[in-house]
Amino acid sequence: MSEWEKFLPKPTEDTEPYWDYCRKQELRMQKCKGCGLVRFPPSVICPRCWSLGHEWVKLSGRGKVWSWVIFHQAFYPGYADDVPYNTAIIELEEGPRLHANVIGCRNEEIYIEMPVEVAFEKVDDEVTLPKFRPVLS
Template identity: 40%
Template sequence: MILPEITPLTAPYWAGARERKLRLQSCRACANVWHPPSPGCPRCGSPDYQWIDAAGTGQLHSFAVIQAAAHPAAQGRLPLVVALVRLTEGPLFLCNLLGCAPEDVRVEMPVRLDFEALTPEIVLPQFRPLG
């Protein structure tokens, strides 16, 4: 299984995920909220930011259905719905859509946050249909 690397920059994000919270960065200079983690605001460039907990809701912006595994670890998970979710806070978030058959997925459907533990250290924020 290919796992993400926890770095000093991403450590607060992964710590939040282990607590079942989706942590995003928020700029203290311009109030922009973003993901993925970066050392400064992608809008204004300020390095002054804080970590905030997302509401855990959003809307499906786009998706793709993966039918063939590129890695053996993914073989048992097919078909896999890879989703681009517009978070309530604004950023787009790339994840898997859980609990929904590919034929039932619709752009703009409301979604809610869920988590999938891959290891004790790596817990992935994912989304599933609301309701």
């Protein structure tokens, strides 16, 4: 099965820059010009101070596993070959949390608080997904 019978992100006007930066292998999120909050998901407005001003700042790409689960069942056919696969919620150094997969280790090795760093996975010319791998100490 080709990898991308899976779902691909379909960016909106508001989220497109995030995916454009991912394609350039850069993890960037919006930093509010009003209060400095780094926010995710991308949005036209700061949820905290309602400022409309922002800049896309480059993040360290480092964070920790906040939560992780193992899919033992594929809910859509495109994921069937991957079972059992992990999904994780990563808490970034800058604060935001995002969903991803942890790659580069076995599922059994994942734990909460595990230090990870971003690893970009190119799907095709349009889409690159940020994933995370363990930081080797």
